[in-house]
Amino acid sequence: QVQLVESGGGVVQPxxxxxxxxxxxxxxxxxxxMHWVRQAPxxxxxxxTFIRYDGSNKYYADSVKGRFTISRDISKNTLYLQMNxxxxxxxxxxxxxxxxxxxxxxxFDIWGQGTMVTVxx
Amino acid sequence: xSALTQPPxxxxxxxxxxxxSCTGTSSDVGGYNHVSxxxxxxxxxxxxxxxxxxxxxxxxxxxxxxxxxxxxxxxxVSGLQAEDEADYYCSSYAGMGLWVFGxxxxxxVL
Numbered sequence: 001q002v003q004l005v006e007s008g009g010g011v012v013q014p015x016x017x018x019x020x021x022x023x024x025x026x027x028x029x030x031x032x033x034m035h036w037v038r039q040a041p042x043x044x045x046x047x048x049t050f051i052r053y054d055g056s057n058k059y060y061a062d063s064v065k066g067r068f069t070i071s072r073d074i075s076k077n078t079l080y081l082q083m084n085x086x087x088x089x090x091x092x093x094x095x096x097x098x099x100x101x102x103x104x105x106x107x108f109d110i111w112g113q114g115t116m117v118t119v120x121x
Numbered sequence: 122x123s124a125l126t127q128p129p130x131x132x133x134x135x136x137x138x139x140x141x142s143c144t145g146t147s148s149d150v151g152g153y154n155h156v157s158x159x160x161x162x163x164x165x166x167x168x169x170x171x172x173x174x175x176x177x178x179x180x181x182x183x184x185x186x187x188x189x190x191x192x193x194x195x196x197x198v199s200g201l202q203a204e205d206e207a208d209y210y211c212s213s214y215a216g217m218g219l220w221v222f223g224x225x226x227x228x229x230v231l
Contacts, residue, residue, distance in 0.1 A: 035220070037167075037222075044124070044210060044222060044223070044224045044225040045159070045161075045167065045210050045212075045222040045225070046124075046222060047212070047219075047220040047221060047222055050218060050219075050220065057218060059217070059218030059219055061122055061219070062122050063122075095166060095167070100169075100172065103172075103173075103176075104157075104169075104172045104173065104176075104178070106153075106155035106157070106172070106173070106214045106220075107155075107157040107169055107172035107173070107212075108157070108159070108167070108169060108212070109169050109172075109178065111166040111167055111168070112166065113166055114166060
């Protein structure tokens with residue numbers, strides 16, 4: 001079945017770096033755009049970044065622009081999020097989400113279970 | 122990139138209907154019919170319930186419906202059931218490859 005599995009979360013000091021991964025299965029990964037969405041403890045969802053199906057364009061929320069980089073490896077069916085210069089306010093559960101297909105391109109139709117990132121000294 | 126505005130809470134008794142609003146601007150909700158709604162139970166990942174303002178993915182009960190007027194979108198849950206108790210989030214495409222979410226609404230089934 002269609003599945004997204006995130007990994008790579010953990011505890012990191014302010015100013016540090018972390019790389020998250022999202023392994024995709026059950027669908028043609030190379031045909032769909034992908035997102036990262038985060039949720040701080042007890043807070044709402046925040047869209048973080050989007051990469052087009054072919055990796056040709058990447059978009060970022062102002063809150064992470066210049067610090068985070070989204071990428072994808074089609075050969076490994078894996079989405080990545082490189083997070084640098086981490087701040088306490090980046091503490092959150094990070095979800096990867098698949099963009100919908102032809103009918104739902106602007107919706108997030110499949111979500112992973114999330115991976116927790118804690119930025120603390 | 123300001124968050125869409127949702128009421129923090131909503132409630133209704135089993136069998137009743139409840140409507141949750143989601144207010145944005147002409148740059149997001151008002152500018153595109155790309156509004157979607159997500160249900161999130163505690164400790165779980167969000168689940169797509171409505172896309173393109175009013176369309177339901179396969180498997181979502183028809184008790185869930187969506188609409189939009191101007192810069193405000195709405196999610197209506199009819200015939201409330203205990204399992205509908207959850208947090209609900211709206212989202213809108215905001216142009217230029219950007220998306221925005223609402224702050225979330227906690228739905229309580231009394």
